[in-house]
Amino acid sequence: MTDWIAVDWGTSRLRAWAMGADGSVLQAAQSDMGMGALTPAGFETALLEVAGEWIEGPTRVVACGMVGAKQGWVDAGYAVAPCKPPMGAHAVEAPVKDDRLKVFILPGVSQQRPADVMRGEETQVAGFLAQQPGFDGVICLPGTHTKWVQISAGEIVSFRSFMTGELFALLSGQSVLRHGLDGDGWDEEAFDAGVADGLQRPQFLTSDLFGIRAEGLLNDMAPAAARARLSGLLIGAELAGSKSYWLGQQLAFIGAPELAGAYQRALKAQAAIGDRTDAEAMTLAGLCAANDALG
Amino acid sequence: MTDWIAVDWGTSRLRAWAMGADGSVLQAAQSDMGMGALTPAGFETALLEVAGEWIEGPTRVVACGMVGAKQGWVDAGYAVAPCKPPMGAHAVEAPVKDDRLKVFILPGVSQQRPADVMRGEETQVAGFLAQQPGFDGVICLPGTHTKWVQISAGEIVSFRSFMTGELFALLSGQSVLRHGLDGDGWDEEAFDAGVADGLQRPQFLTSDLFGIRAEGLLNDMAPAAARARLSGLLIGAELAGSKSYWLGQQLAFIGAPELAGAYQRALKAQAAIGDRTDAEAMTLAGLCAANDALG
Structure with a gap:
């Protein structure tokens, strides 16, 4: 029986899990009703479409991600770094019509100098720290807007x-x-060379990017090499x-295998290594910790 | 009476001028039938739609730009730097159905190391050098893909x-x-600070870019400041x-007033100055020089 519902609600996607009292996942579902596709009034409906059949009585929902942004269900604000990752006590309750629901949304984390924000990653960090409470070092979370924490x-x-x-x-x-990147091959050597160039001479980044086009026109650079070089230059x-x-730091990666693997490979060439944990698993662990803290 | 027709044919736009025997512009016209919108068979029709009524008898057309790319009317190839800007003798004749037309397309310029290409800018450089044959220094051509020559x-x-x-x-x-850039204001101070940051620490470019979003969320950075900072970071x-x-070089700029003005302002802060000439005027001067060379 569903004890509570965990939700990871980003800009383009909503993922929900029916959780047992022992922290086990009973069921999972998702939809493309991300924050970007919804007005404030639409969030409750979108949630019920995905998770409605799991709800038998009064049910707590704990959510993280862009659902707590200004344009989200409710503005959950930010905890300000330096700080612990926001826990249940910092969650903001969202307005609901269905009185079986009690929806808590976790805040993001902000930083004043340099100005920066995260929303969703802080919950992955919380999940990671719940499992490795003694960790002292840097967590890299590769993604649309990669974070170093x-x-x-x-x-x-x-x-x-x-x-x-x-x-x-x-x-x-x-x-x-895009004209030179068709298909989905990947050339490790071109990736490594791109990383080296990006890392050693970042001042040429926007020129080296155009160079990919020129290499395609003049030297028939293969799409697999062009795509890998593009990724390598940006990561470098x-x-x-x-x-x-990352220099001389204890490192950990939270992310999808392929993308985090590219970062691990790039850093290994600099003698910087760290283990990877799965992003979804860390999100769930963080939401579980928040649910526990809510009592 | 139209002596010949000058054409600047880019990816997204076609501009044509009816030229007098003395090099004066008799008429001008343009359309959005750029190279990107056409298949090889469509170029002649697109040209006649714009310039057809200027043609009374056998007429020479001299064109530059993406019309000479692999996907263009005919592949005009590249001259390889170091080289003089391609002149009439290097032009490639395009196939036509209307036998009143004789269409010459100018090649671009390529470079092997680092791999780079231009197509259109070389004609502006030719026009500039036709007017200032003794110029020794660097020409900056700001645009979609800014060139330093x-x-x-x-x-x-x-x-x-x-x-x-x-x-x-x-x-x-x-x-x-894009969420923080609505409207069309411009903040010179934010531009200058962006240039300074981009120039002094290009390794933070892709982080400073995200910082614009964070400044908007946390500190209500105004759209005019955000847009100007974005431009400043990239130019810096x-x-x-x-x-x-540009360091210690004789400089000249060829470009639109606003964009070239931004580059001039950014470089002036580094004590590097140069005059600006108009891009369209230089394209025409270059096409005139090519037409003269064709005899």
């Missing part, structure tokens, strides 16, 4: 975001580079900017 | 492209940053990469 004594000390994933999507899908430039986060 | 003894010695303009368009129109990072092209 310095952890000490259970707190988010500081963090920095890079637009690497979104730039890859825009450049590979909509820029002049990110590593140049995030050096203080 | 080292000129010596009438030759293109080397050049380097940066994706600055296309990145600005993608980031301001389609990335998460470009200046970090193009330093060998």
Whole structure:
């Protein structure tokens, strides 16, 4: 029987899990009713469409992600770093019509200098720390806006975001580079060379990007090499900017296998290594910790 | 009476001029039938739609730009730098059905290391050098893919492209940053600070870009400041990469007043100055020089 419902609600997707009293996942469902597709009035309906049949009586829902943004269900605000990842006590209750529901939304984390925000990743960090409470080092969360998070004594000390994933999507899908990137092959050597160039000379990034197009026109660079080089250049430039986060640090990665694997490979060439844990598992662990804290 | 027809045919636009025997412009017209919208068979029709009524007898057409690309009317190839800007003798004749037309398309310029290409800019450079044959220094051509071109003894010695303009368009129109950039204001101070940051620490570019979003969420950064900072960061990072092209060099700019003005302002802060000439005027001057060379 469903004890509570865990929800990871991002800009483009809603994922929900029916949770047992012992923290086990009973059922999972998802929809494309992300925050970006909804007006405030639409969130409750979207949730019930996905999770409605799990609800038999009064049920708590604990959610994280863009659902707590200004344009979300309710503005859950931000905890300000340095801080512990927001827990249940910081959750904001969302207005509902169906009185069986009690919906708690976790805040994000903000930082004033340099100005930065996260919303969703803090819950993955909370889940990671619930499993490894003694971790002291840096967590890298590769994604649309990759985050580097310095952890000490259970707190988010500081963090920095890079637009690497979104730039890859825009450049590979909509820029002049798209002409040379057809298919889905991957060339490890071209990736490694791209990382090296991006890391050693980030000042040439926006020129090296155009160079991918020129290599395609002049030297028939293969699409698999072009795509891997594009990814490598962007990740390499990110590593140049995030050096203080990974050089000589205890590292951990939270993310999807393929993308996190690319970061692990790029950093291994710099003798920086760390283990990967799964993003969805960490989100669930963080939501479980928040649910426990709500009592 | 139309002596010949000059054509600047880019990816998204076709511009044509009816030219007098003395090099004067008799009429001008344009359409959105750019190279990107046409198959090879469509170019002649698109040209006649724009310029057909100027044609009374056998008429020469001299064209530059993406019309000479592989996907264009005919592949006009590239001259290989170091080289003089391609002249009439290097033009490739395009196949026509209307036998009143004789269509010459100018090649672009390529470079092997680092791999780079231009197509259209070389004709502006030719026009510039036709007017200032003794110029020795660097021409900056701001645009979708900004070019820096080292000129010596009438030759293109080397050049380097940066994706600055296309990145600005993608980031301001389609990335998460678009939410904070509504309207069309401009904040000079935010531009200057962006240039300084981009130039001094290009390794943080993809992080500073996300910072614009965070400043909007946390500190209500105004759209005019956000847009100007975005432009400043991208131009500043470009200046970090193009330093060998502008530091201690004789400089000239070919471009639209607003965009070239932004580059001039950014470089003036580094004590690098140069005059601007109009892009369209230089294209016409280059096409005139090519027409003269065809005899």
